[in-house]
Amino acid sequence: MEIVFLAFILILSIFLGFELINKVPATLHTPLMSGSNAISGITLIGAIVSSGSEHEFIATVLGTAAVAFASINVVGGYLVTDRMLGMFKKKKLEGNK
Amino acid sequence: MSAAILINLAYIASAILFIFGLKQLSSPETARRGNVISSVGMLIAVVVTLLNQGIVDYKWIAVGVVAGSIVGIFAARTVAMTAMPEMVALFNGFGGLASLLVGWAALYDGTTTAFIAVTIFLSILIGGVTFTGSLIAWGKLSEKMNSRPMLFSGQQIVNSLLMLAIVACGVLFAMDPTNVTWLYVLIGLSFVFGVMFVIPIGGGDMPVVISLLNSYSGLAACAAGFAINNLLLIVAGSLVGASGIILTQIMCKAMNRSLSNVLFSGFGSPKTSSQQVEGTVKPIVPEDAYYILEAASSVLIVPGYGMAVAQAQHVVKELQELLEKNGCEVIYGVHPVAGRMPGHMNVLLAEADVSYDVLQEMDQVNPRIDNFDVSIVIGANDVVNPAAREDEGSPLYGMPIINVDKSKTVFVLKRSMASGFAGVENPLFFKDNTRMLFGDAKESISALVREFG
Numbered sequence: 001m002e003i004v005f006l007a008f009i010l011i012l013s014i015f016l017g018f019e020l021i022n023k024v025p026a027t028l029h030t031p032l033m034s035g036s037n038a039i040s041g042i043t044l045i046g047a048i049v050s051s052g053s054e055h056e057f058i059a060t061v062l063g064t065a066a067v068a069f070a071s072i073n074v075v076g077g078y079l080v081t082d083r084m085l086g087m088f089k090k091k092k093l094e095g096n097k
Numbered sequence: 098m099s100a101a102i103l104i105n106l107a108y109i110a111s112a113i114l115f116i117f118g119l120k121q122l123s124s125p126e127t128a129r130r131g132n133v134i135s136s137v138g139m140l141i142a143v144v145v146t147l148l149n150q151g152i153v154d155y156k157w158i159a160v161g162v163v164a165g166s167i168v169g170i171f172a173a174r175t176v177a178m179t180a181m182p183e184m185v186a187l188f189n190g191f192g193g194l195a196s197l198l199v200g201w202a203a204l205y206d207g208t209t210t211a212f213i214a215v216t217i218f219l220s221i222l223i224g225g226v227t228f229t230g231s232l233i234a235w236g237k238l239s240e241k242m243n244s245r246p247m248l249f250s251g252q253q254i255v256n257s258l259l260m261l262a263i264v265a266c267g268v269l270f271a272m273d274p275t276n277v278t279w280l281y282v283l284i285g286l287s288f289v290f291g292v293m294f295v296i297p298i299g300g301g302d303m304p305v306v307i308s309l310l311n312s313y314s315g316l317a318a319c320a321a322g323f324a325i326n327n328l329l330l331i332v333a334g335s336l337v338g339a340s341g342i343i344l345t346q347i348m349c350k351a352m353n354r355s356l357s358n359v360l361f362s363g364f365g366s367p368k369t370s371s372q373q374v375e376g377t378v379k380p381i382v383p384e385d386a387y388y389i390l391e392a393a394s395s396v397l398i399v400p401g402y403g404m405a406v407a408q409a410q411h412v413v414k415e416l417q418e419l420l421e422k423n424g425c426e427v428i429y430g431v432h433p434v435a436g437r438m439p440g441h442m443n444v445l446l447a448e449a450d451v452s453y454d455v456l457q458e459m460d461q462v463n464p465r466i467d468n469f470d471v472s473i474v475i476g477a478n479d480v481v482n483p484a485a486r487e488d489e490g491s492p493l494y495g496m497p498i499i500n501v502d503k504s505k506t507v508f509v510l511k512r513s514m515a516s517g518f519a520g521v522e523n524p525l526f527f528k529d530n531t532r533m534l535f536g537d538a539k540e541s542i543s544a545l546v547r548e549f550g
Contacts, residue, residue, distance in 0.1 A: 001138060004213060006331060013332045017339025020116065024121040026433060026458050029344060030181060032122055035132055035269040035310055036340045039115055040314045042139070042333040043195045046325045051161060052152035059205035064157040066198035069191040071165025071199035072172070077188055078136040079173035080467025081442045084181075084444050085129040091452035
């Protein structure tokens with residue numbers, strides 16, 4: 001049952017993803033990619049559990065490395081997306097003559 | 098309330114914030130706020146995860162987070178906008194590697210059932226392929242390695258054998274998860290497979306590849322979510338997976354090629370063109386171009402990556418302002434594959450302070466193309482090649498293009514008469530209404546700007 005439940009969530013999320021992303025204009029596709037990249041860094045929370053739990057030493061090592069790589073993704077991804085989106089400006093009214 | 102329930106409720110809140118964040122990306126006005134909302138979702142997820150009772154030691158978590166954040170901040174601050182495709186490729190790879198490691202570590206987390214073994218197998222496979230595939234894509238994009246497709250005889254056979262070996266490893270591992278040897282072999286094979294997957298793909302097709310790898314990095318997170326039974330990983334991972342797939346489709350459509358064609362064939366062997374290009378090339382000097390522009394009431398600028406290479410976007414913006422002051426309407430027509438990743442050209446223009454309301458997509462400018470007095474093609478070639486419409490023998494045939502040849506006058510800024518990335522002759526240069534402005538794009542535009550001054 002557990003498997004069915006997880007699969008159910010998976011299918012619904014994929015459909016939701018299609019609906020959401022189809023509405024993103026081509027102008028914003030690069031920020032979309034870097035932003036979704038940051039979201040895929042969600043692996044970070046799995047990595048945190050592996051890194052901090054009382055496991056064999058190897059699990060701690062793997063978890064810590066995963067935390068570092070996922071953090072690059074999350075922190076770098078959100079910051080660079082913000083930097084890019086900050087450059088998108090609407091025409092100022094006084095510029096229109 | 099127990100901590101487990103609290104954590105899961107917070108995960109639901111995070112998922113909602115991710116979804117709202119993506120929804121806000123549907124308009125440039127709200128997009129920046131959307132990104133902040135999404136990052137708040139991530140922050141909540143991370144903070145509540147730290148409350149997990151299974152966590153006994155925060156030292157190594159802190160080390161990982163600090164190290165990763167420093168690299169992330171540095172990369173995000175310093176990257177040049179032209180280098181964005183490389184960085185996204187690299188980040189995709191790190192995401193894949195993180196998922197691989199999480200899947201691997203899940204092996205040491207209690208008993209491994211056959212189902213968990215299969216999900217560990219998947220997160221390692223997808224994560225590994227994403228990691229090395231992205232590294233190769235990064236190498237090709239940053240020109241640290243040859244960007245030409247690398248093909249050798251028997252490539253398909255080697256890949257098929259590799260795939261068989263991977264499946265065999267997966268089956269052996271799932272049957273006996275305590276035997277980690279198969280897991281190590283699997284990690285190695287998935288790394289090799291990632292390399293094999295990207296080396297046959299040429300630099301010009303990289304927009305497709307990084308979109309696809311973007312999707313994989315999401316799917317890897319998804320698989321890791323199955324392995325550690327975490328719903329938020331599954332939800333967020335599949336959102337990203339869906340996003341990457343849509344972008345991949347858009348890129349393939351814009352290049353008029355199927356995904357399998359991009360992945361397996363390099364750039365198709367050029368067919369011989371059935372059409373003879375007729376007419377003569379008519380060069381123009383900046384002074385004459387100025388008189389035409391001065392009289393124009395609407396101008397379409399079609400930028401290509403060559404504009405960014407020549408660092409011409411800032412002078413182009415200057416020209417745009419001068420034309421607007423002269424009472425002329427200026428629109429930028431951006432082809433989906435104008436840059437080196439989806440939406441890349443828009444970012445490069447936004448960096449030069451071009452406002453997003455004058456950036457229009459191919460489908461917006463084409464219906465009114467014959468109303469433009471002048472189209473200025475800067476550093477673009479294949480995306481305005483009328484052979485895609487007219488010449489059935491052309492390798493570009495069927496690719497959607499911006500029909501600049503239908504506007505009243507076309508200026509093509511070009512260094513020389515060399516053909517475009519696809520190596521295809523461009524009949525646009527020989528049309529009656531086309532004038533060639535030879536020279537460096539930045540120099541030519543600057544000359545035009547001086548004429549206005």
